Amino acid sequence: MSLVAIVGRPNVGKSTLFNRLTGQRQAIVDAEAGTTRDRHYGKTDWNGREFSVIDTGGYSVNSDDIFEDEIRRQVMLAIEEADLILFLVEVRTGITDLDHELADILRRTDKPVMLVCNKVDNYDLIYSSHEFYALGLGDPCCISAMSGSGTGDLMDEILRRLPEDAKPLYEQELPRITVVGRPNVGKSSLTNALLGSERNIVTDIAGTTRDSIHTRYNKYGMDFYLVDTAGMRKKGKVTENLEFYSVMRSIRAIENSDVCILMIDAQQGLESQDLNIHNLIVRNRKGCVIVVNKWDLVEKGNNTMKEWREFIASKLAPFNDIPIIFTSVINKQRILEVLQTALRVYESRRRRIPTSELNDYILPIIENTPPPATKGKYIKIKYAVQLPTPTPQFAFFVNLPQYIREHYRRFLENKMREQWDFSGVPMQIYFRAK
Numbered sequence: 226m227s228l229v230a231i232v233g234r235p236n237v238g239k240s241t242l243f244n245r246l247t248g249q250r251q252a253i254v255d256a257e258a259g260t261t262r263d264r265h266y267g268k269t270d271w272n273g274r275e276f277s278v279i280d281t282g283g284y285s286v287n288s289d290d291i292f293e294d295e296i297r298r299q300v301m302l303a304i305e306e307a308d309l310i311l312f313l314v315e316v317r318t319g320i321t322d323l324d325h326e327l328a329d330i331l332r333r334t335d336k337p338v339m340l341v342c343n344k345v346d347n348y349d350l351i352y353s354s355h356e357f358y359a360l361g362l363g364d365p366c367c368i369s370a371m372s373g374s375g376t377g378d379l380m381d382e383i384l385r386r387l388p389e390d391a392k393p394l395y396e397q398e399l400p401r402i403t404v405v406g407r408p409n410v411g412k413s414s415l416t417n418a419l420l421g422s423e424r425n426i427v428t429d430i431a432g433t434t435r436d437s438i439h440t441r442y443n444k445y446g447m448d449f450y451l452v453d454t455a456g457m458r459k460k461g462k463v464t465e466n467l468e469f470y471s472v473m474r475s476i477r478a479i480e481n482s483d484v485c486i487l488m489i490d491a492q493q494g495l496e497s498q499d500l501n502i503h504n505l506i507v508r509n510r511k512g513c514v515i516v517v518n519k520w521d522l523v524e525k526g527n528n529t530m531k532e533w534r535e536f537i538a539s540k541l542a543p544f545n546d547i548p549i550i551f552t553s554v555i556n557k558q559r560i561l562e563v564l565q566t567a568l569r570v571y572e573s574r575r576r577r578i579p580t581s582e583l584n585d586y587i588l589p590i591i592e593n594t595p596p597p598a599t600k601g602k603y604i605k606i607k608y609a610v611q612l613p614t615p616t617p618q619f620a621f622f623v624n625l626p627q628y629i630r631e632h633y634r635r636f637l638e639n640k641m642r643e644q645w646d647f648s649g650v651p652m653q654i655y656f657r658a659k
Contacts, residue, residue, distance in 0.1 A: 230279045230307035231281060232311070232313070233314060237315040245370050247278055248269065267280070268508075271384060282300065304331070308336070308387060312340050312360075319356060320356060328361065328362060332362065340357060343369065345367040346372065400567075401481060402450065402571070403452040403481075406487055407502075408455075408457075411518040411519065415518070415560065484568075487499065487515050488516045492519055503515075512650050513649050514570055515549045518554055543635055550562055569648075570648065583610070587637065587640065590640050604624065606623045607623065610622075623657070
């Protein structure tokens with residue numbers, strides 16, 4: 226998947242544009258310069274093509290910001306990793322010394338660069354944008370990230386300049402199963418145990434694996450690609466250049482996978498970073514299997530496994546219909562079950578339910594438990610259909626879709642999960658006017 230980096234001096238609207246492109250409010254936006262320090266990652270699509278976006282901190286020199294050097298280094302890393310760079314400038318302020326310095330850096334890079342002139346809120350300001358030709362980076366693309374003016378044309382131009390999708394990483398259309406998790410939870414050990422060879426280096430040092438390593442697995446009647454990834458720490462703890470690239474490749478491996486095996490260290494328990502990785506998997510609509518490793522080191526009682534399952538399910542709510550397997554990779558305990566479960570989740574992710582079968586099951590349930598009336602208006606669901614998408618997505622056609630609440634959507638999802646095996650698979654339900 227292609228990667229687009231947004232760079233520029235402080236307070237030109239990089240985070241506002243990032244939020245506009247991704248359709249979410251992930252990055253904090255404030256009038257104070259230097260609000261963004263870390264890189265933010267997001268994913269967007271336009272005209273059927275997807276690409277990732279990085280928001281960076283403002284590039285500055287000799288400022289009062291104690292984070293200046295670190296922010297500047299993060300900007301340079303984003304430039305190195307990106308397939309296309311959006312150089313954001315501001316029309317009202319005009320060209321500054323920082324713009325000249327950053328433009329000089331971008332002219333020397335071999336990456337394609339788009340000059341984007343922000344805060345062009347009226348036609349008169351378009352004429353003011355002509356001074357940015359002096360930066361030597363071609364025609365400025367005039368937009369207003371705050372109102373969205375011009376961003377459609379910007380997206381068209383981004384797609385035109387992005388490299389065509391490279392040849393597929395996988396030669397055949399086989400399941401792609403990716404092992405993810407925090408550093409040192411046993412991802413490479415699991416891969417080696419499944420492959421029966423020392424395919425990946427394993428040490429006690431967190432961060433040993435840096436690249437995402439792809440291997441084809443063809444044993445016991447199973448044929449798929451197995452991907453070992455680098456450990457993913459919180460962004461605040463990622464300090465080395467190499468680790469930044471490793472985490473970025475792990476994120477891309479998740480985006481390119483069908484099912485993710487999320488490994489958890491039984492000794493450390495379920496931590497906030499495990500939940501962050503799980504949320505990343507769900508946002509990308511990938512299948513998920515949770516593997517609790519190092520189970521042999523845990524003191525057990527009569528109901529230890531049951532208590533762990535209930536605890537993990539409560540933390541993952543509302544999407545807690547996920548297979549959980551307790552393993553000891555070093556003892557090769559239940560490692561084959563991990564693969565069998567992952568392939569079952571893969572098949573569930575591809576499941577297609579005929580419209581007649583879906584309606585024969587769900588409409589009587591809706592009739593017995595209709596959506597609650599709102600403002601004196603009664604809601605009538607006519608019928609449902611599974612959408613022709615790679616992942617399970619369903620459309621319910623209804624007279625007043627705006628009045629259906631989230632708890633009823635979860636009720637329908639739970640009823641469908643009771644009837645069909647969608648364990649480990651995120652499900653989307655949409656309500657449409659008939």
